Amino acid sequence: xxxxxxxxxxxxxxxxxxxxxxxxxxxxxxxxxxxxxxxxxxxxxxxxxxxxxxxxxxxxxxxxxxxxxxxxxxxxxxxxxxxxxxxxxxxxxxxxxxxxxxxxxxxxxxxxxxxxxxxxxxxxxxxxxxxxxxxxxxxxxxxxxxxxxxxxxxxxxxxxxxxxxxxxxxxxxxxxxxxxxxxxxxxxxxxxxxxxxxxxxxxxxxxxxxxxxxxxxxxxxxxxxxxxxxxxxxxxxxxxxxxxxxxxxxxxxxxxxxxxxxxx
Amino acid sequence: xxxxxxxxxxxxxxxxxxxxxxxxxxxxxxxxxxxxxxxxxxxxxxxxxxxxxxxxxxxxxxxxxxxxxxxxxxxxxxxxxxxxxxxxxxxxxxxxxxxxxxxxxxxxxxxxxxxxxxxxxxxxxxxxxxxxxxxxxxxxxxxxxxxxxxxxxxxxxx
Numbered sequence: 001x002x003x004x005x006x007x008x009x010x011x012x013x014x015x016x017x018x019x020x021x022x023x024x025x026x027x028x029x030x031x032x033x034x035x036x037x038x039x040x041x042x043x044x045x046x047x048x049x050x051x052x053x054x055x056x057x058x059x060x061x062x063x064x065x066x067x068x069x070x071x072x073x074x075x076x077x078x079x080x081x082x083x084x085x086x087x088x089x090x091x092x093x094x095x096x097x098x099x100x101x102x103x104x105x106x107x108x109x110x111x112x113x114x115x116x117x118x119x120x121x122x123x124x125x126x127x128x129x130x131x132x133x134x135x136x137x138x139x140x141x142x143x144x145x146x147x148x149x150x151x152x153x154x155x156x157x158x159x160x161x162x163x164x165x166x167x168x169x170x171x172x173x174x175x176x177x178x179x180x181x182x183x184x185x186x187x188x189x190x191x192x193x194x195x196x197x198x199x200x201x202x203x204x205x206x207x208x209x210x211x212x213x214x215x216x217x218x219x220x221x222x223x224x225x226x227x228x229x230x231x232x233x234x235x236x237x238x239x240x241x242x243x244x245x246x247x248x249x250x251x252x253x254x255x256x257x258x259x260x261x262x263x264x
Numbered sequence: 265x266x267x268x269x270x271x272x273x274x275x276x277x278x279x280x281x282x283x284x285x286x287x288x289x290x291x292x293x294x295x296x297x298x299x300x301x302x303x304x305x306x307x308x309x310x311x312x313x314x315x316x317x318x319x320x321x322x323x324x325x326x327x328x329x330x331x332x333x334x335x336x337x338x339x340x341x342x343x344x345x346x347x348x349x350x351x352x353x354x355x356x357x358x359x360x361x362x363x364x365x366x367x368x369x370x371x372x373x374x375x376x377x378x379x380x381x382x383x384x385x386x387x388x389x390x391x392x393x394x395x396x397x398x399x400x401x402x403x404x405x406x407x408x409x410x411x412x413x414x415x416x417x418x419x420x421x422x
Contacts, residue, residue: 098394124393131395144289151293155300159318160399177283179290187293 004104004114005234006039006133006162010149012120014139015170018202019227020117021049022215026231028080029215032112035073035081039100039129040119042092044085050076051211053087060086062103063095069103077216081111097128104132113234122156131160137193138167142178147187154188166193168230173198194230199223308411312337315407319400321388322372326404329353334382335408341385348385352376364394380405 007020017040024036038046038059047053055074061067062083069083076082086092108114118129130136136157140150154164167190169181174197185192201221205214215224229239302318304311316324316337325341326334331349333341355365356378365376368391375386377394379401386397 101395124395127393127395131399144286144293147293148296151296155297160395161402175281175283177281177285179285183290187290187296189297 002108002111002114003135003234004108004116004133005135005137005165006116006118006129006157007137007139008118008126008130008153008157009120009139009146010122010151010153011140011146014141014146015196015202016120016139017046017049017117018213019139019168019170019196019230020115021046021213022224022227023231023234024076024080024082024113024115025078025213025215026228027113027115027234028076028078030231030235032235033081033110034079035083035107035111035114036076037083037104037114037116038085039097039116039125039132041085041095041097041125042119044087046117047082047084047087048211049206049213050082052076052082052084055084058084058086059100060091060095063097063099064091065099069107073107077212097125100128101132122152126153127156127160130157130162133162136162136164138164138188138190139170140167140184140188141171142169142173142180142184144179147179147184150188154190164190166191168193169195171198172196193233194226196226196230197222304407306414308335308407308414309339311407311411312404315400315403319396319403321386321392321400323387324400324404325385326408327383327385329381329383335404344385344387348374348376349383352378352383352385364397366391377401 007016009016020036024034028034036046036050038044040046041060041063047055052074057067057072059072062069062072072083074082074084104114116129116133119125138150138153140146150167157164167184167188169184169192172178172195179187181192181195199214199222201218202214202223205212205217208217214221215227218224219228232239302314304314312335316322323337325336325345325348327345327349328334329349331346333345336345351367352365355362363377367374367376372387372389373391375388375392375397377384377386377397379398382405384397384401384404386392386400
């Protein structure tokens with residue numbers, strides 16, 4: 001049975017799009033039929049993260065009723081399929097995002113997973129994405145403003161009848177002031193699907209001639225490994241909960257790394 | 265002085281963690297969900313009140329297409345019901361594919377929406393999207409169905 005999951009957060013900049021792209025690739029690598037949908041119709045950038053920005057027909061055209069949904073589906077990395085949203089501002093005001101639910105329903109049976117990247121906030125476009133998905137996966141950061149917004153998103157998702165299945169904590173640095181994984185879980189009353197460490201490799205993935213999500217470019221990086229685990233949990237595979245990203249460097253290794261960096 | 269400077273340099277190099285857990289904010293957030301916990305009771309009228317809070321609306325009236333009130337969150341939706349149903353039926357006859365009717369009045373927005381052969385008349389401070397209207401209507405429909413079943417059970421028990 002197809003699982004339609006929306007990745008939402010309320011707050012902007014939590015890494016929803018990056019996580020959607022990476023999880024999509026991880027699920028596709030695991031042999032699942034995956035469709036990624038950029039449901040952020042106003043500030044679409046999933047196509048940039050996937051390196052697929054020049055798609056002529058987009059979700060905008062489908063929502064406007066000017067194109068068929070099958071014409072907006074493209075082949076992405078590792079065999080996943082992808083529906084981009086338009087990068088231009090020309091059409092987005094005319095787009096009726098309330099049609100999203102019906103569009104997803106027409107193609108749902110062709111996939112194992114449909115992951116939708118929602119916009120930040122709780123405006124109409126976000127509501128459309130939340131109501132088009134049976135399940136919601138929240139992405140937050142270990143800070144109080146991000147968790148407050150995730151709480152609001154959870155309430156809105158439930159109001160619209162979407163089941164909130166869990167939360168992913170992103171940009172974890174292991175600092176004393178961060179809200180811990182167990183606290184996040186207790187505040188949001190949700191299981192934590194994964195805790196993705198801050199990893200410069202994620203950022204570096206956008207700064208390449210050929211842009212590819214970190215899970216495809218550097219699958220051994222700590223963030224990629226954690227996102228791989230999250231995808232496994234989504235499939236239902238048991239994974240160990242070791243916090244292997246807590247590799248705090250000591251004084252001397254940090255000191256010597258300064259010189260190493262300078263040599264480069 | 266040298267010691268203090270050396271400690272400062274070491275702290276910079278080691279990138280020491282100077283952050284502190286924001287206890288008061290965490291406590292505030294811990295309490296957040298409990299304020300938005302909507303637990304339905306056995307009482308239908310009470311449940312309508314809960315639904316009103318959950319969906320952030322001021323009032324709603326559910327009517328049959330003849331204008332008879334099925335449920336009302338303010339206990340007295342007769343006039344709104346008749347007016348709303350008449351208005352919805354008129355618009356529907358003129359524009360057959362219309363899904364919802366939005367009316368802006370001084371005291372807020374009136375939204376008229378049909379589902380499962382019922383007309384839902386919703387009053388809210390700001391306009392709701394079709395998605396929000398549908399979510400409210402669906403939950404109300406379930407509640408009304410459950411209420412009907414409970415009434416039937418009571419009748420059978422008697």
